[in-house]
Amino acid sequence: MPTALSTKRLMRELGQMSKSSHGSHVRLVNCEKMDLWSVAILGAEGTLYAGEEFRLQFRFPADYPLESPEVVFVGKRVPVHPHVYSNGHICLSILYQQWSPALTVEAVCLSILSMLSSCTHKMVLGQRKLSAQLRKSTVPTFYIVAALLLAAAFIIAESYILYLTKDGYDVAKRELWQIADVQKAVSTSITTYMVYNVLFITAQAYIVFLCAEALANQDAIQVIVVVLFYFICTVYTTTRYISFYVWPSLAARLFTRDSNMHLMQITVVAAYAVALVALVVLSYRLKKDAGWGVFKRLGADVVLHRAYKWHQCLAILLKMDIYFIGSYLVQMSALVLKADDTETWLQITVFIPFSIMVIFCAFYALHGERRRLMACVAACFFLSIGYFVFKIVRVCSPDIMHKPGDPYEDSRPYFMITIVVCLVLVLASGAVSVVCIRNFDCGLKEAIFYDKLKRRHLRMYLAEPAAAHAESVDDEVPLLVLNSHRASQATARGRFPLE
Incomplete structure (x- = not known):
């Protein structure tokens, strides 16, 4: 809704346009809604567009004239011009980075006419595709509603699986077996399953956060990463189903005849696959709106767009680092490490503080464009590759695999996925950090x-x-x-x- 500031300015411009001497070339067609105007412009004589009438749509934000209006060509007649897209979007600096509150609707129309008049040839286009014009899209609403509904459904499903896991363990402990060593082994395995249930639940909460932030910042890259996050969750749930019903461990055999558990796990895997497809479709539609928002904020500067793309890439990689390195630390602390193990204290005193410090410094260096600090962060990321390679070798070592006291007996498949994802993330974070260093000081x-x-x-x-x-x-x-x-x-x- 227009504010008092915006309404006052628009009313004044209406009066000016009615008295304007440019009425033969700029004509107000419709202004029934104060924040949505339709203006017709007529091509100037002696130009390629002489005698052609085009329709412009002005959508005024609540903070107009401090913020530029959204201006697009609408209708069936969109001028064929190198700076006009087939969906009506206009590449004109005064509509974006060079906008000034001193500009008016009439001034914008005359600038567009001048742009058309200066064209020496019409751009030849192939088959014209009528894309969605710049109107308020319902896709962002569908996107966030879908993300919330999916998160709620998966949290409920994972909570129920968590309940079935705990209930099945209690029943087995009470009625089926009393051997101490078996009880200890199965108890450890059940703890593993419950920890991963909790991680699945927190993953959904984190995905909702990423979705909301992607919409708020109109971040097309983060929209794509949410899809990748769902893909990783699909891999995790498929791995869980395999570890329960294809190659079950001793603890997983407790649930072989549990029809509720079997049905829930199949349902969750199928639901993740369907959700992945749905999010791909919504993300593709939403990416256009997000890209337009970035274009409006930064203008048509190619250097800025390239730098901003890598800036956003590193920012989202760091957000992924927070979750996956955090989940790795939780798995190590809850499932593997023991109080009498030296690695436990190294983990607590060195690796956890080091990880927190590196990610914090990465965000600080990125937003402040501090070259030396970012170079140190990139070096730390590259050094972390060696650590995760060592952990892969350690987890898959023949000396401990399937041996008594194997700390990764039931968590190995999940743990390996987490380590590989962390390895890819730190490698990508280091490489993108180097690119961002090169883009610093570009404005x-x-x-x-x-x-x-x-x-x-x-x-x-x-x-x-x-x-x-x-x-x-x-x-x-x-x-x-x-x-x-x-x-x-x-x-x-x-x-x-x-x-």
């Missing part, structure tokens, strides 16, 4: 800072009483912030802004 830090500063200023501005606002909505503060951003960005690239 991305200033662009992100400006976006946050602009949003913070808007919240402060709208929180003030209406009487405190100046008569003119084109106040100096947003312009000063904008100019400060442009100056800092130009300086970061080795250029100096004009006086």
Whole structure:
């Protein structure tokens, strides 16, 4: 809904357009909704588009004119132009990074007309595909609702499996066997199964967090990573089913005749597969909206887009590191390590604090563009590869596999998946860290800072009483912030802004 600031500005522009001398080329068609206008523009004489009429749709945000409107060509007639996409999106700097609150609807229309008039040839297109135009899409709503429903369903299912596991163990302990060594072995195995149930439940909570953050930041890469996360969960649940019913251990045989457990595990595997397909479809649709949001915030600067892509890649890799390295530490601490083992104390005093420190420093160096610190973080990631390779060799060592006292007896399949995922993640994190170091000082830090500063200023501005606002909505503060951003960005690239 338009704010008082936005409404006042739009009403003034309506009056100006009715008195404009450009009425033959720019004509307001519909403004029944104050935040959604339809404007017709007529191609200028002597140009490739002479006599052709096109329809523009202006969607005004609540903070207009501090934030740029969303402008697209609509209808069946979309101009064939190198800077106009087939779905109506327009590549024009003043609609994104170069937007100024001093610009008006009429000024934007004239700039678009000027862009069309300067074209010397129409871009030849193949088969034109009518993509979804830039309107408020229902896909983000479906996406977050689907993520919440799936998380709720899987949490309930895993909680029920956890209950069946504990109940089956209690029944077996009470009625079926009384041999101490067997009790100890099965008790350890049951603990393993219950720990992984808890990890499955926490994974769903983490996935919901990733989905919500991906929508809030319009992060296309994180949307894709959520799909990858579901794929890993599908692999885990399939491995669990195999360890229960294909090659069952002594403890897993307790559930061979439990029809409820069998049905639940098959259902969870099938549900993960169906959820994976559904999320792939939704993510593909959502990726277009997310990509558009990034394009609007950063403009058409190719260097910034490339740097931002790698910035987001490293950020999401670090978020994946948090969960999977954390789950690795939980598995090691709860299932493998013993109080009289030297490795236990090394894990507690060295590896856990080291992991927390590296991930924290990685986030700090990434957002602050600190080259030396990021170089140290990348080195730590590459050194961690040796540790995880050692753990793979240790877990698969013939000296302990299937021997009495094997600490990985029932957790080996899950544990190996976790170690391999952690190994891939630290390798990717190290490589992407090196790329990000090369992209530092290209202006991305200033662009992100400006976006946050602009949003913070808007919240402060709208929180003030209406009487405190100046008569003119084109106040100096947003312009000063904008100019400060442009100056800092130009300086970061080795250029100096004009006086």
